[in-house]
Amino acid sequence: MIAEALPGAEVQVLDETGSGDHLRAVVRAPQFEGKSRIDQHRMVRAAVKPRMDDGSIHALSITTRPSR
Amino acid sequence: MAANPELKQKVEEVLRENRVLLFMKGTPEMPQCGFSMRVVGMLEQMGTEYGAIDVLPILDPLREVTGEISDWRTFPQLYVNGDLVGGADIVEEMFESGELAEVLGVEQPEAAAAPAQPDAPANPQQSPPLQVDS
Numbered sequence: 001m002i003a004e005a006l007p008g009a010e011v012q013v014l015d016e017t018g019s020g021d022h023l024r025a026v027v028r029a030p031q032f033e034g035k036s037r038i039d040q041h042r043m044v045r046a047a048v049k050p051r052m053d054d055g056s057i058h059a060l061s062i063t064t065r066p067s068r
Numbered sequence: 069m070a071a072n073p074e075l076k077q078k079v080e081e082v083l084r085e086n087r088v089l090l091f092m093k094g095t096p097e098m099p100q101c102g103f104s105m106r107v108v109g110m111l112e113q114m115g116t117e118y119g120a121i122d123v124l125p126i127l128d129p130l131r132e133v134t135g136e137i138s139d140w141r142t143f144p145q146l147y148v149n150g151d152l153v154g155g156a157d158i159v160e161e162m163f164e165s166g167e168l169a170e171v172l173g174v175e176q177p178e179a180a181a182a183p184a185q186p187d188a189p190a191n192p193q194q195s196p197p198l199q200v201d202s
Contacts (some may be wrong), residue, residue, distance in 0.1 A: 037158045042139055061157055 005047035040064035086119035103156035
């Protein structure tokens with residue numbers, strides 16, 4: 001889902017509680033270049049918004065990294 | 069739901085009046101949430117002056133306001149010069165990297181620096197080269 005919204009992104013999703021709804025996403029994307037962290041997080045949040053809205057993800061921690 | 073215009077105006081005013089402003093759950097003296105507590109701890113280490121607003125009494129209307137102002141609805145939120153810097157995750161990353169000190173315009177405190185190497189002697193003792201009489 002995140003990789004679709006941010007083509008070329010490397011995405012790693014960790015299930016922090018084992019329940020599948022508290023997730024941590026580590027995202028590395030070329031689109032982050034030159035963006036502030038807050039904007040990087042906004043981009044990832046926007047990508048997963050439908051899943052947050054329908055409640056299938058309850059909590060998402062985001063870590064963003066610029067592309068290697 | 070649209071944000072309450074009066075509250076939004078009030079928030080914009082407070083943002084103008086406080087260079088560094090933290091929206092948090094509870095107060096700096098008595099945070100009511102672990103994430104808010106972490107951000108308070110980092111600001112205290114930075115030794116910077118900041119304003120703090122307890123969001124709990126007006127949580128839902130305030131979410132609408134920050135949603136409109138900065139597209140962010142969870143707390144804590146740290147603002148510098150009226151711009152949202154981030155929530156606890158972002159602030160923590162920036163704290164560790166030194167970016168937070170930069171944004172706040174303060175020196176990175178010693179304690180926040182990456183853990184130093186364990187005390188190694190400055191001039192390690194070196195044994196003299198082995199010599200073999202030929």
